[in-house]
Amino acid sequence: MTAFASDAALSLPAGALEQLRTALGSGGLLTEASDMAPFVTDWRNLFHGRACAVARPATAEACAEALRICAEHKIAVVPQGGNTSMVGGATPDESGRALVLATSRMNRVRAIDPIDQTMTIEAGVTLKAAQDAAKEAGLLLPLSISSEGSAEIGGVLATNAGGNNTVRYGNARELVLGLEVALPDGRKLDLMRRLRKDNTGYALRQIFIGSEGTLGLITAAILQLQPAPRSIEAALCAVESPAAALRLFAAFRSREPSAIQAFEFMSGVSMGLVNTLIPDAKLPLSEPAAAYVLVELASPREGGALRELMEEALGDALENGLVTDAVLAESEAQRGALWKLREEHAEAQKRAGASVKNDVSVPLSAIPEFIERASAACEALIPGVRVAPFGHIGDGNIHFNLVQPEGADGAAFLARDHDIMDAVAGIVRELGGSFSAEHGVGQLKTYMMPDWRGGAELDVMRRIKAAIDPQGLMNPGKVLPAL
Template sequence: MTDSSRLLASLAEHVGAAHVLVNAPDLAPYLAETRGLRRGHALAVVRPADTAEVAGVVRTCAEAGVPVVAQGGNTGHVGGGLPQGGIVLSLARLNRLRALDPVNASITVEAGMVLADVQAAARDAGMLFPLSLASEGSCRIGGNLSTNAGGTAVLAYGNARDLVLGLEVVLADGRVWNGLKGLRKDNAGYDLKQLFLGSEGTLGLVTAAVLKLHPRPLSRSVVFLGLASAEAALALFVALRAEAGAGLTAFEYVAPFGLEIVLRHRAGARRPLAGRHAAYALVEVSTTRPGEDAGTVLEPMLARAQARGLLEDAVLAASEAQALAFWDLRESLSEVQKAEGASIKHDVSVPLSRLPEFLARATRACEAELPGLRVCAFGHFGDGNIHFNLSQPVGMDRAAFLALWDRFNRIVHDIVLALDGSIAAEHGVGLLKRAELGRTADPVALDLMRTLKAALDPRNILNPGKILPDPTAP
């Protein structure tokens, strides 16, 4: 019996032979990156049913020196869950709701629970779990936490790490750290959970979490706005934030090209405003106060903003169906961009005050580099996160355009860094931005990250080759 055969037999003892997948058709969905840019390879996919089985699998692989790459819904954008050998450990079967405590405003779930199911469980209890992503129907909460997912509600509720009270984590040697406490104050030593949130499965495998719940909004109002510029969008955001405070739950930005391709390719999409504008925004205001209508709160704010010249046109959703249609214009943007050919994508953040400067500088620089390039900039304007995507010129060869990825990375990321921003706002580093992190990160920060990795995973079996750049690379 070969070493691989012995390993697979041992893994089957932990999870059952039916949950050790080795045939190519069974492996294929786990080896494909969401955007189709890369494919991975693995000896097998292992599907444990609970934390004890996860621990057994990790311990067995650690003893054999075999890498383990955890996967949830496999919806990432930077290749963070793409295996480069070893075992894919699928957490999809760990999908149980363990506890829900409305008084403590917390919910305890396993890592394989689909995000939409976590939201539904909170909703059934009359509460809100606010993490919201376009892929929420297929992404899983463990992946959301291991990438510190952002989404459309960060403005009001924070990133994924801001929504976590406690974690259960399988360590690189198979031990289980039980940090499933629903406490909002706990200064008994280091805040260990923060080590694993956003670490992309390189330091430990999240198997369960205690998550914060919030009061469910009783009324919301959504408006689609036409604006004169990104500068006007910033001025409008500042004005609305001052008036609405915590009630301003979303402020999303869409450049004209983005709206046009949604209208061109999204079935059923309708132009929200009669005219065309240099910039667009989708704004949501919510209230948890009984008897208060969010629309009556938002309308006078918009009237005052228009009187100040901060917006050119606006249409307030007259129904929940229209509100959802407005949101669909924004959330379908990434998908429809595929119909315009290849795209080079950047997920970046800068201080809010510098967003218009970033958009102007990056657009000028990229268009100057490649005539005919089409900038598709959109995103979470209210928290400084822009998806600065570049669509290939019409008629250009796809492969030739994608070959320019590194060149455009340098152009965009250098501008981001000059504005004190981040090259990885919400999608993580994974494989895609690993080299760029080595080029752009503070050397002391990289040294600290390597020290943590060596301490928690000395044999380098947990998702090796992700996040941390190759120290021997030039």
């Protein structure tokens, strides 16, 4: 240990510092508080932790060796990708005893195979860079989330990210053929097989996907890509209710489910905020509606088949009243303009004042009842509250957001956030839903696990945790509540 080691580094157990420096090389270990600052706070600014060091290995081998050293010295490890967690999943606690292991330097696309249509990729590649690499090879990585410019593949898989295209391609889990994991004891678990069929023992990769770094650290993966689409059609539809939106989804699905690349719901209230508060986001329909759907169809096939499908489906829906008005994008620019109307909801809600977010899912069939009951419950709690849900209705995943009453005090509204979340959660639970559809548990929602996933379920999770991470060093305090 050098004479000028920072306070943080001083909390590294004796011997560990030099071992880590040797393993990680120059620039691979940060110990100055100022250097570590970006790594100890989440981007939502909800959690502020401390770390004894930040390790930045450039290879899977160095990463595994860092974990081995940490295991030897009983140092907790907090894996961190692009640091875009919505639930504090990548932020250390305040003890300063944990080491943050940042994956950004493991950032090679190792291979793309055009016949297998697979991509072999390291944990630190951003999702956007991975999408671009696939595109360059004439292929599609069918996963899209709003943080894709910063979010890294390791974190995307560790949290089983969802997004706009899961209605067609599934969550991140469904794209993974192979996985490479550094285990808590520093061993490498090599599951890097490019096979679509392989029934030789337990599906270990599945237990690491979505485990939020609490069982090991994903260092690389093999992803299944898709042919790039050659035709895309998008339409914005006005509908009278969530029930109509759901019936419209069923109508598209019964025609050609695999053509539906996105099917997004937006409440009239939330669209009103976008229309009012976001410049250049103007509703291209003659009058406002109770709700909207953005439907996007895609196919690798050229020609007019997709357009025909869209026109047939919309024509029928307009005729039978399921859709009251619709506009079809006639150019890439128009398609972009329709998507802007979907993508600006979070920003518009922010500009409208304080808001409370619920990332929930229910069975598809329960969506209309959920929105109706949750809206009524929130309006009863906070008269004048703006109920502004939107989301991936084709997956049963609604971002059920509440915006403060116009002109009211934001802080007073936020003081009721737990009342609101509890009311929404209670209805979600009665309908057999999930309290975290996409964002995971992290540290923000850990407290909900015993109640929602208690009994045998939580017990089996704890047994798996103890079996794979017996010292309890990987991302402590995340997913599983302390005993």
